[in-house]
Amino acid sequence: MSVTNAVPTPTGSAPPSPPPASAPRRGTKKLQRLGRNPIGIVFSAPYLAFVMLVFAYPLAYSIWIAFHDFFFTAPGVQVERPFVGLENFITAFSDPAVIRSFGNIGIFLLINVPLTVVLSLLLATALNKVTRARTFLRVSYYVPYVTASVAVVAVWIFLFNGNGLVNQVLGPLAPDPSWLINSTWAMPTIAFFVTWKQLGFYILLYLAALQGVPKELYESASTDGAGAVRSFFSVTVPGVRPATVLVLLVSTVTGANLFTEPYLLTNGGGPNGASASPVFLMYQLGLQQGQPDVASAIGVVLVVLVLGIALLQNRFAGGRD
Amino acid sequence: MSKFQARLRAGVLALGALAFLFPFYYMVIGSLQASPDPTVSGAFPNPANLTIQNYIAINERISLLTGLVNSGIFTAGVLIGTLTFALLAGYSLAQLQWRGRGTVFALALLVQVVPFQLLMIPLYVLIARDYGLGDTHLGMILPFAINSTAVIIFRQYFLQLPKELFEAARIDGAGELALLWRIALPLVRPAFITVVLLTFIGPWNEFLWPFLITKDAALQPLAVSLANYITTVAASASNPFGATLAGAVVLAAPVVTLFILTQRYFISTDIGSGVKG
Numbered sequence: 035m036s037v038t039n040a041v042p043t044p045t046g047s048a049p050p051s052p053p054p055a056s057a058p059r060r061g062t063k064k065l066q067r068l069g070r071n072p073i074g075i076v077f078s079a080p081y082l083a084f085v086m087l088v089f090a091y092p093l094a095y096s097i098w099i100a101f102h103d104f105f106f107t108a109p110g111v112q113v114e115r116p117f118v119g120l121e122n123f124i125t126a127f128s129d130p131a132v133i134r135s136f137g138n139i140g141i142f143l144l145i146n147v148p149l150t151v152v153l154s155l156l157l158a159t160a161l162n163k164v165t166r167a168r169t170f171l172r173v174s175y176y177v178p179y180v181t182a183s184v185a186v187v188a189v190w191i192f193l194f195n196g197n198g199l200v201n202q203v204l205g206p207l208a209p210d211p212s213w214l215i216n217s218t219w220a221m222p223t224i225a226f227f228v229t230w231k232q233l234g235f236y237i238l239l240y241l242a243a244l245q246g247v248p249k250e251l252y253e254s255a256s257t258d259g260a261g262a263v264r265s266f267f268s269v270t271v272p273g274v275r276p277a278t279v280l281v282l283l284v285s286t287v288t289g290a291n292l293f294t295e296p297y298l299l300t301n302g303g304g305p306n307g308a309s310a311s312p313v314f315l316m317y318q319l320g321l322q323q324g325q326p327d328v329a330s331a332i333g334v335v336l337v338v339l340v341l342g343i344a345l346l347q348n349r350f351a352g353g354r355d
Numbered sequence: 356m357s358k359f360q361a362r363l364r365a366g367v368l369a370l371g372a373l374a375f376l377f378p379f380y381y382m383v384i385g386s387l388q389a390s391p392d393p394t395v396s397g398a399f400p401n402p403a404n405l406t407i408q409n410y411i412a413i414n415e416r417i418s419l420l421t422g423l424v425n426s427g428i429f430t431a432g433v434l435i436g437t438l439t440f441a442l443l444a445g446y447s448l449a450q451l452q453w454r455g456r457g458t459v460f461a462l463a464l465l466v467q468v469v470p471f472q473l474l475m476i477p478l479y480v481l482i483a484r485d486y487g488l489g490d491t492h493l494g495m496i497l498p499f500a501i502n503s504t505a506v507i508i509f510r511q512y513f514l515q516l517p518k519e520l521f522e523a524a525r526i527d528g529a530g531e532l533a534l535l536w537r538i539a540l541p542l543v544r545p546a547f548i549t550v551v552l553l554t555f556i557g558p559w560n561e562f563l564w565p566f567l568i569t570k571d572a573a574l575q576p577l578a579v580s581l582a583n584y585i586t587t588v589a590a591s592a593s594n595p596f597g598a599t600l601a602g603a604v605v606l607a608a609p610v611v612t613l614f615i616l617t618q619r620y621f622i623s624t625d626i627g628s629g630v631k632g
Contacts, residue, residue: 067454073531074451078459081444084501085462089469092477099477106484157371160364173618174372177379180552180614182560184578185603188585189378192385192596198393199381230374262360283468291472294562298585313472313563321567326476333473340470 100330122331126319132332135303135310136339138221142311143289143343145225150285151278154233158240159270179234187298190227214300217308224295224309232288236281243277244270275351282347290340293317312336382607386410386600409597410605416598417584419605422577425492426559426606429576432496433558434551440501441550445509446535450521460510466503471563474498479567490571499558505550512546513539548620552613559610577606 068075100122102115126132161171178186193200194213201208209216213223247270255265271278292311296303303310312332320329381398385391389406413419447453448460478498488494516539524534540547562578569575575583581602614621 069451069453069456071447071451071531072453074447074453074456077443077447077451077531078453078456080440081501081506082459082462084440085466085503088478088498088500089466089474092474092481093469095477095481096473099480106480157368160368163364164368169618171368171372173615174376176618176621177611177614178375180556180560180610181379181607182562182578182610184560184562184582184585185382185607186378188581188599188603189382189385191585192391192393192600193378193381195393199395199398202394234375287468287470291470293472294582298582301586313475316472316475317563317567320476321479326480330473330476333476337470337473344468 096330097334099327100334102327104327104330106324106326118327122327123335125325126328126331126335131307131310132312132315134307135312135315136336138303138307138309139290139292139311139336141221142225142228142292143286145222146229146289147282147285149225149229150233150236151281153229154236154281155240155271155274155278157233158237158244159266161237162241162244175237176234178231183231183294184298186231187227187295190299194223211305215305217305220300220305220309224292224299227295227299228289228292232285236285239277239281239284240274243274247273279348279351282351283344286343286347287340290336379607379611382600382603385596386604388597389594391594391596406597409594409601412594413584413598413602413605416588417572417580417602419577419602421573422575422580423605423609425574426576426578428492429495429561429565430555430558432492433499433502434554436496436500437502437505437550437554438547441503441505442509442540443535444501444506445511446513446539448506448510449513450516450518450539451531463503463506463510467507475563475567478564483568488568490569490574492574494568495565495574495576496558498564499561502550502554502557505554508546508550508553509543512543516542545620548617552617552621555613556610577602581606 101117101119103118103121104115105113107113157175161168161175164171191214192198195201196212196215198212201212209219213219251269251273252265255269260268291313293313296309296311296314297317300309303314313336316329316332319332320326384398384400386409387400387405387407388397389404389408391397392401392404410419444459444463448456448463482494482497483489486494488497520538521534524538529537559576560578561576562582565576566579566582569579572580572583581599584602585599
């Protein structure tokens with residue numbers, strides 16, 4: 035606390051830039067360059083250190099690993115890890131399983147992202163207007179989001195099993211082989227699962243955005259003779275556009291991170307790699323088969339692709355605001 | 356708004372609620388069945404087919420208590436780290452003026468979009484290999500120690516407090532920590548509860564990282580040991596579905612209970628504003 039005491043508090047709400055009229059002590063001037071409340075640096079330092087240690091450094095390290103011949107060694111052992119250029123990338127992408135996993139995640143995103151945007155916006159709009167049973171509805175929509183994937187995966191395996199409840203209800207319409215062991219249906223089933231699991235969070239984001247749409251716009255739309263459907267498309271959809279950009283971004287990034295679901299629902303990306311995700315292959319190649327350099331190369335490509343998709347989404351959905 | 360539209364809306368919402376809640380109901384029912392009954396009638400409780408044997412069975416294969424304790428330590432570590440350091444960072448980002456403030460806030464936003472998949476390998480190399488923290492609680496906690504979303508939520512809340520309040524207290528000679536503890540904190544209690552809930556669900560539900568870092572079953576959080584049960588042991592159990600679902604109920608119950616208790620603080624505007632930055 036001694037630091038704060040050393041700094042004379044500038045009077046009232048005066049801007050921080052003009053120097054005090056009386057001659058300041060020497061140390062004070064130096065501290066003033068750090069801002070009016072240099073103690074803020076001390077308060078934020080642990081967080082900053084954390085971000086550097088757990089995000090910035092590993093991020094740079096990961097890119098370094100991807101371009102070097104890297105392998106696991108006992109701690110403290112010094113070995114040479116030569117620069118190998120694009121060799122890891124070539125190794126990774128000459129593996130058809132890796133190419134397939136990127137195709138799989140593409141299918142996943144094509145189903146999951148649009149479905150998430152449409153369903154969460156529709157449900158949030160309906161939820162926003164309802165007055166009765168609001169708490170009950172809200173709680174039931176958010177519950178899948180707050181529950182562990184591992185726990186709900188167990189129920190889905192039970193539900194979508196060969197003779198599970200879903201197939202019992204569908205009867206002759208049930209796919210054969212069943213959902214999660216069917217190479218056509220495995221990835222879409224995972225995409226539906228993730229949409230269901232995460233939807234509550236996106237409903238929450240849209241509900242927040244809906245509070246920001248001016249009520250007058252709805253009034254004037256209805257004065258102009260717009261029905262509910264028309265005002266949904268002309269007022270609600272443009273009104274929540276910043277939230278839509280966020281939902282697109284977050285669902286794409288989360289989707290590209292897919293690991294738990296193919297690992298558990300389809301028993302490790304089965305059948306025959308039809309639901310393997312890039313992150314699952316990173317785990318398999320990098321940590322199980324001891325090729326962290328190849329796995330890092332996959333990670334770098336994956337992130338570059340995701341960033342590219344995010345930029346495109348921002349370009350086309352973000353407008354100019 | 357016509358009556359038809361109102362009915363349609365109610366119907367859609369009710370159908371949605373059913374789709375969201377049914378799997379949870381089915382989880383509980385399935386965990387209590389003596390023999391798995393996947394037929395439609397199996398979705399209704401049948402007194403002749405009820406048992407708690409599944410809970411005993413899963414507890415014999417994976418110690419539920421050990422799993423819960425490990426999940427608890429993991430979660431508590433993250434909560435302590437977040438509630439201390441995210442609070443300090445959020446406060447200094449909102450109410451204090453210092454050089455580099457904008458950069459730190461930008462970093463907190465940026466961290467949200469850094470995907471974990473890229474960090475997975477280097478973090479594993481650093482924490483498990485270089486620091487030798489594999490199979491420790493500390494190694495489990497470290498990458499999650501301060502939740503960046505919490506930093507942003509705290510900042511958002513502290514921004515709403517009038518600066519004059521703090522200026523006045525500073526003139527009265529209060530130190531910054533005292534200001535934070537006595538003035539700021541009591542005023543942002545809703546944010547505190549939101550952050551507790553939001554931070555709690557992260558480590559409690561996290562699977563990938565603790566799965567990578569713990570090989571020793573005695574240290575695995577429940578999500579990891581249950582997942583291992585699903586992938587390896589379940590095949591040899593007499594009622595694998597019942598036992599798995601019993602484990603799922605034990606894993607889900609603490610979070611769902613906490614959520615229902617605190618749901619009125621979990622309102623859209625708080626978190627929305629937090630996430631929007």
